[in-house]
Amino acid sequence: xxxxxxxxxxxxxxxxxxxxxxxxxxxxxxxxxxxxxxxxxxxxxxxxxxxxxxxxxxxxxxxxxxxxxxxxxxxxxxxxxxxxxxxxxxxxxxxxxxxxxxxxxxxxxxxxxxxxxxxxxxxxxxxxxxxxxxxxxxxxxxxxxxxxxxxxxxxxxxxxxxxxxxxxxxxxxxxxxxxxxxxxxxxxxxxxxxxxxxxxxxxxxxxxxxxxxxxxxxxxxxxxxxxxxxxxxxxxxxxxxxxxxxxxxxxxxxxxxxxxxxxxxxxxxxxxxxxxxxxxxxxxxxxxxxxxxxxxxxxxxxxxxxxxxxxxxxxxxxxxxxxxxxxxxxx
Numbered sequence: 001x002x003x004x005x006x007x008x009x010x011x012x013x014x015x016x017x018x019x020x021x022x023x024x025x026x027x028x029x030x031x032x033x034x035x036x037x038x039x040x041x042x043x044x045x046x047x048x049x050x051x052x053x054x055x056x057x058x059x060x061x062x063x064x065x066x067x068x069x070x071x072x073x074x075x076x077x078x079x080x081x082x083x084x085x086x087x088x089x090x091x092x093x094x095x096x097x098x099x100x101x102x103x104x105x106x107x108x109x110x111x112x113x114x115x116x117x118x119x120x121x122x123x124x125x126x127x128x129x130x131x132x133x134x135x136x137x138x139x140x141x142x143x144x145x146x147x148x149x150x151x152x153x154x155x156x157x158x159x160x161x162x163x164x165x166x167x168x169x170x171x172x173x174x175x176x177x178x179x180x181x182x183x184x185x186x187x188x189x190x191x192x193x194x195x196x197x198x199x200x201x202x203x204x205x206x207x208x209x210x211x212x213x214x215x216x217x218x219x220x221x222x223x224x225x226x227x228x229x230x231x232x233x234x235x236x237x238x239x240x241x242x243x244x245x246x247x248x249x250x251x252x253x254x255x256x257x258x259x260x261x262x263x264x265x266x267x268x269x270x271x272x273x274x275x276x277x278x279x280x281x282x283x284x285x286x287x288x289x290x291x292x293x294x295x296x297x298x299x300x301x302x303x304x305x306x307x308x309x310x311x312x313x314x315x316x317x318x319x320x321x322x323x324x325x326x327x328x329x330x331x
Contacts, residue, residue, distance in 0.1 A: 006133045007075045011066035012145035015083075015127045017044055018109070019060035025053045036157060043149040043157040044125075046114065057114040059150070063098055063127045065106040066142055076131035076141055081108040085150060087123040088257040089193060094118070098127070119152045120193060122162075124257040149262070159262055163233065164196040171202055188233050190240030194259065197233060217325055220318040227314035234305035237263045238271075242284055253285040270304035271297065 016039060021031040030051065037044040037059075046057050061083055068074065085094040098110035112125070125148040133139040149159050170178040170187075178198060181187050185203045189196045201207055209222050241260035245253040255261040255278075265277055272280035287293035306312065 006136075006139060008140070009066045009068055009129070009142040011142070013066065013081075013127050013129060013142050014064040015042075015125075015144045015148060016062045016064075017059055017148065018062050019111075020044060020046070020057060022046065022048065022051060022054040022057045024051070025055050029058075030054075038157040041149075041157055041159050042146060043151065043159050045151050045154045045157040046116075047151065047153045047155045055116055057116070057152075058111050059114060059125075060109070060111050061096075061098060061127070062107065062109045063144075065108065065129055067106070069106055069129065069142070070104055076133045076139070078137065079129060079131045079141075081127060081129050083110065083112045083125065083127050085112060085114065085123050085125050086147075086257045087119050089120050089122075090118055092118045092123075114150060114152070116152060119150075121151065121153050122258060123150045123152070124148070124261070125150050146265070147257070159266075161234075161237065161259065161263060161266070162194055164192070164194050165199065166196060167199050167201050167207065169202050170198075170200045186229055186232070188236040190236050195233065195237050195240070197229065217318075217321045220314075220321040223314045224318045227309045227311040230309035231302075231305045231311050234263075234267065234308050235302060238267050238301055238305065242288060245281075245285060247285075252282045255281065266308065267301070267304040270307060271300045 017037045019031065020036045021029055023029050032048060036046070036048065044059060046054070048054070063081055063083070065081070069079065081098040081100075083096050083098060086092075094112065094114070096110055096112040098108040101107040101109055114123075126144045128140050128144075129142040130138050131141050133141065149157075151157070151162075154162065168175065168178060170182045170184070173179065175198075178187070181200070182202065184200060185206050186197055186199045189198065199206065199210065206225075209218070209225060212218055212222055237259070241256065241263045244256070244260065246256070247253050255264060264281060268277050268280040268284070269275075272283050275283065284297065287297055
């Protein structure tokens with residue numbers, strides 16, 4: 001938790017997306033269905049099927065400030081509420097001021113425009129309340145505790161980790177760095193814009209198994225293989241995210257605004273349980289950069305990855321299928 005040298009509201013702003021519309025290259029405006037955004041996932045998906053030619057999008061917003069924001073004795077004045085869209089991949093920030101719905105209310109609303117050319121994938125949408133406090137203008141007195149995700153590529157509003165999966169012959173690939181892993185069934189590259197899993201087509205049978213649609217023992221073995229691959233992915237993306245943190249002087253590490261931030265927020269509750277995610281991030285960063293504690297943390301990181309990959313469930317299904325097959329064979 002950050003410490004501020006002035007009074008602030010002690011609860012977060014609640015942000016809701018109320019509408020989404022896209023503007024096409026012919027100038028027409030097309031309102032999207034409510035399936036384009038999800039309050040539960042806190043995500044907006046702009047990669048709408050059949051609308052590859054959209055130029056910009058307008059996202060309708062509603063924000064509710066915590067109690068006390070409009071109190072007569074509040075230690076601030078000139079209260080303003082601003083929505084900010086941040087894209088770490090393109091280094092783009094877009095902001096829009098919201099307006100108060102009623103003179104004495106805590107609800108603010110407005111809209112924010114998203115230019116397609118400014119974004120490659122996912123951006124982070126947050127709302128900040130700023131005011132003049134102790135004679136200093138522009139001080140933040142409240143903000144959302146979790147940003148919404150605005151995905152300009154996906155057609156499904158979800159916060160889940162997005163991956164690219166590519167097939168390649170590791171021995172013959174034009175990506176020469178893959179040659180060093182010729183005996184591995186897959187490797188994970190977290191240096192790309194999106195985490196990418198390269199599956200080695202040189203490993204006999206691996207592609208046939210991954211592409212199979214069987215529901216018997218073969219299907220259970222496929223699911224077990226996918227779970228193992230997913231575990232490797234979660235471990236790799238966590239280490240990639242925690243190893244590339246921006247650190248603010250005097251304030252410690254900050255959550256990235258792209259997929260790395262989502263990975264950390266997803267896994268940290270299992271890596272450092274019963275701890276607020278911001279404090280958990282600081283603890284993990286101290287262990288990684290300090291003299292001790294990092295090695296001991298690897299078990300928790302692997303556990304968090306196993307949970308997200310549902311590896312235990314996949315293993316259980318595979319074991320039960322083999323037991324059933326053995327019983328049928330013995331009979």
